[in-house]
Every structure is written in C-alpha cells, then in structure tokens.
Amino acid sequence: MREGSRIMFTRLSPPGDLLARAMLAASLVCLAAFCVAAPASAQKPDAELRGITVVGVEVEELGSQAAACGLSRDTIQAAMSKVLADNGLKVVRDTDTDTYLYVNVNTVSLATGLCVSRYDAFLYTHVSARLPYQDQPVLVQVSLLHEGGLAGGGKAGHAENVIKNLKGYVEQFTSRIRAAGQ
Amino acid sequence: MQLLTRAVVAVFGSLLASSGAFAQDYLPLKGLAAVRVEIAIDEDAQACGVSETALNTVASKAAADAKVAVSESAPATLSVKVMTLRFKTMDMCVSSVRAQLAASGYGPLPYGSRSVPVTYLLVSVSGMQSQPKDRHGEAVAGVVKTFADDIATRIRLANQ
Numbered sequence: 001m002r003e004g005s006r007i008m009f010t011r012l013s014p015p016g017d018l019l020a021r022a023m024l025a026a027s028l029v030c031l032a033a034f035c036v037a038a039p040a041s042a043q044k045p046d047a048e049l050r051g052i053t054v055v056g057v058e059v060e061e062l063g064s065q066a067a068a069c070g071l072s073r074d075t076i077q078a079a080m081s082k083v084l085a086d087n088g089l090k091v092v093r094d095t096d097t098d099t100y101l102y103v104n105v106n107t108v109s110l111a112t113g114l115c116v117s118r119y120d121a122f123l124y125t126h127v128s129a130r131l132p133y134q135d136q137p138v139l140v141q142v143s144l145l146h147e148g149g150l151a152g153g154g155k156a157g158h159a160e161n162v163i164k165n166l167k168g169y170v171e172q173f174t175s176r177i178r179a180a181g182q
Numbered sequence: 183m184q185l186l187t188r189a190v191v192a193v194f195g196s197l198l199a200s201s202g203a204f205a206q207d208y209l210p211l212k213g214l215a216a217v218r219v220e221i222a223i224d225e226d227a228q229a230c231g232v233s234e235t236a237l238n239t240v241a242s243k244a245a246a247d248a249k250v251a252v253s254e255s256a257p258a259t260l261s262v263k264v265m266t267l268r269f270k271t272m273d274m275c276v277s278s279v280r281a282q283l284a285a286s287g288y289g290p291l292p293y294g295s296r297s298v299p300v301t302y303l304l305v306s307v308s309g310m311q312s313q314p315k316d317r318h319g320e321a322v323a324g325v326v327k328t329f330a331d332d333i334a335t336r337i338r339l340a341n342q
Contacts, residue, residue, distance in 0.1 A: 048300055051293035098292040108276055108312050116267055118278035118310055124303070129289050131302060132257040133213040140210045142291065143284065143303040150278055152267045 048144055049180035054090045055123070056100035057081050066107035069115035070159035076103055076166065080121075083167050087174035099125040099144075101173070103166060115158040120148035121169040145173050210304050211340035216256035217245055217283065227266035230275035231319025237262055237326050241281075244330035248338040258285040258304065260333060262326055268315070275318040280308040281329035283337075305333050 044050070059077045080101055081091045102124055107117040123145040128137045147169035151161050221237045228234075241262055242252045261284070266277040283305040290297050307329045313321050 047296070047298040048291060048294075050298075051291070051295075053293070104308070106278065106308065106310050108310050110272075110274065110276070110312060112272060112274075114269070116276040116310070116312070118265070118308070120280075120308075125291055125293075127289065127291055127300075129287060129300075129302065131210060131213070131285055132287060133215070133285075134210075135213075138209040138212075141303045143301045148265075150265045150267055150276075152269070152276060 044180065046176050046180040048142075049123075049177045051181065052089070052099055052177050054092060054097060054099065055084055056092050056097040057084065058100055058102050060102070060104040062105055063107060065109040065115075066105055066117065068109050069107050069117065069155055071105060071107060071117070071162060072159070075159070076105065076163060079163050079167055080170050083170045084174060087171065088178065089174060098127075099123070101170065105162060105166075113155060114152060115155050116150065116152035117158065117162050118148065118150050119162050119166055120146065121166055121173070122146045123173055145176065147172065208336060208340035210302070211283075211337050213341070214250075214258055214285075214304075214337055215341070216251035216253045217258050217260045217337075218254055218256040219245065219252055220259050220261040221263075222261070223264040224266060226268045226275070227264045227277060227322070230266050230268055230277070230315050230322075232264055232266065232277065232322045233319060236319070236323050237264070240323050240327045241330040244327060245334045245337075248331070248334035250334050250337050258283055260330065262330070264322060264326075266318075273315050274312060275315050276310065276312040277318065277322050278308065278310050279322060279325045279329065280306070281326065281333060282306045283333050305336060307332060 057077055057080050059073050059080070062071055062073050080103060084091045084101065102122040103120070105117055105119045107115060109115050122143060125142045125144060126139060127142055129140050130137045131140065149165055151158065151165065219238055219241045221234045221241065223232050223234050223237070241260060245252050245260065260281065262279065262281045264277050264279050266275055268275050282303065285302045285304060286299065287302055288297055288299050291300065309325055311318070311321050311325055
C-alpha cells in the first residue's frame with residue numbers, strides 16, 4: 001500500500017490459520033460421533049475460546065535489525081496489553097499463566113534501507129492431553145488463534161505499521177473471545 | 183548478497199540440550215511414526231522462484247530420511263508456509279518461512295469444563311530469507327530442508 005511519500009508493502013495471511021482450520025475441520029469429521037453427543041455449547045464456533053478471562057503477554061525478543069527498523073519489544077508489549085485490557089481481559093505479566101498471547105516479530109534490514117518484518121500473534125494455552133498416538137497424557141501446547149503478516153518498506157513508519165497490524169489481530173482475538181463467551 | 187536466516191524454535195519455548203529437559207520436551211513426539219506434509223506458498227513466492235512441489239519433495243524427503251513415514255492419514259501434519267514480498271525494482275525477494283508440526287484432538291481446556299476440538303502445536307520453527315530473485319527459490323528450499331530435518335530429527339530422537 002502507498003502511504004504518503006512512503007511505499008509500504010503488506011502481505012497478510014489468510015484469515016485464521018489454515019493449518020489449524022484444516023485440522024479442526026478434519027477433527028470435527030473424525031469426531032462427529034462425539035460431537036453429536038456433545039452439549040450444544042461445545043459445537044458453537046470458537047468453542048475453544050469460551051471461558052478465557054485472563055491472559056499473559058509474551059513478546060519474543062527482537063533482533064538488532066528489528067531495533068534498527070524502529071521496533072521495540074516494550075512498545076509492542078504495552079500496545080498488546082492495552083488492547084487486551086481495553087477489551088475486558090485481565091492481563092497478567094511475569095507470571096505463569098496457562099493462556100497467553102505470544103507475539104513474534106522477525107525483521108530483515110536490507111542494504112537499500114528497506115525494512116521487512118514478519119509479524120505473528122498467537123493465542124496459546126497448555127493442557128495435559130492424550131495425543132492421538134499416545135497412551136498417556138502429556139503436557140502440550142494448544143494453538144487457539146493465529147494471525148500473521150509481512151510488511152516491507154522504508155524505515156520511516158515501519159514500526160508503526162507493524163504494531164498497527166498486530167493490534168488489529170489482537171482486537172480480532174478479543175472480539176472472538178467475547179463472542180464465544182456470550 | 184544479503185543472506186539472513188533467523189530461526190525461532192519453540193518447543194515449549196526453548197531448545198534444551200540436557201537429557202532431562204530433552205525427555206520432557208520431546209514427550210509429545212513419542213509414538214509419532216508418520217506425518218502428513220502440507221505446503222502453502224503465495225503468489226509472490228511463486229514469482230520469486232519458490233516451488234510448492236519442490237518444497238513438498240524436500241519436506242517429505244527429510245521425514246523419510248529420519249524414518250518418519252509420510253501419509254495422508256497420519257495423526258500429525260508437518261505444514262510449511264511461505265509468505266513473500268517481491269521488490270521488483272531491486273530484483274529482490276524476501277520470504278518468511280514457517281514450519282510447524284501439529285496434531286488435532288478433542289478435550290477440555292484449562293478455563294473450560296467441556297471438551298472441544300483443539301490443535302496441539304508440537305514444534306514450530308520460523309525464519310526469514312532475502313536474496314536476489316534468481317537465487318531465492320533455492321535458498322528458501324534450503325531453509326525448508328533445514329527446518330524439516332530439524333523436526334524430523336526430533337521425532338526420530340523422541341522414538342529411540
């Protein structure tokens with residue numbers, strides 16, 4: 001997209017996580033018998049988000065090239081925490097919480113002065129579960145939501161563009177959590 | 183040429199070398215004998231020489247080399263996603279590559295009382311590549327090979 005005198009390219013991943021959606025669809029088919037018997041509330045869209053009220057926030061450390069392109073871990077952490085809190089979720093920091101927003105930004109600074117960042121927002125939780133190929137439950141990470149994109153352009157405005165898009169993703173997450181809880 | 187690969191590896195957040203940590207981190211992979219391979223690339227990636235077929239071959243070979251079967255009916259999916267920006271005026275391509283191993287299931291979550299369909303994330307690795315267009319496809323395939331080798335090796339080691 002073109003913004004003023006700057007040229008920025010932004011590539012967004014398709015809505016939702018393709019893998020997660022495909023696997024959830026497959027699991028729904030395979031587990032149809034269970035689903036038929038399951039309570040109606042478990043079959044609603046985003047049933048896996050129902051009940052989330054507290055989340056942690058973890059922003060992966062940024063590399064030197066991200067910093068050179070104006071990105072700051074603290075700024076991202078504060079922006080994401082604010083979106084979550086503004087949308088009614090309790091945000092906890094520096095504690096072990098099962099459910100957390102994980103933000104990862106990888107940046108390449110090209111010799112021409114261009115910055116390109118891959119940015120992702122995930123909502124994860126941990127459970128003890130028995131995997132389809134195992135006999136005993138193990139502690140495993142669950143991917144609840146994921147959105148990500150790729151942005152490139154001049155250094156000016158790069159960080160703002162990345163944070164704006166990340167905030168958009170987290171707002172989507174909170175909307176879906178809120179809708180799932182209704 | 184600027185070549186940069188940054189990998190972020192997340193198996194419960196870290197790569198741990200000690201045997202105790204290894205045993206704990208690789209428990210979710212124990213018993214996994216086969217994976218399904220799924221590749222997704224965008225239009226710019228294709229324009230930059232990235233081939234879905236080539237990546238599928240690379241990932242499948244990495245699994246086979248580690249004695250992990252590749253099957254459409256496998257209980258876990260090794261997915262590779264490539265998202266690319268092409269800078270035509272500079273003849274440059276920049277790609278993000280993410281490889282994930284995930285399995286689907288059904289169970290309760292910590293904040294809910296009912297069982298729901300869920301996606302278990304077993305391994306996630308990601309990085310970025312930037313090259314001139316004529317070398318980009320090969321470089322991305324190299325990264326996918328590295329990531330797929332890493333994931334397949336973890337599966338093999340978990341099952342030794």
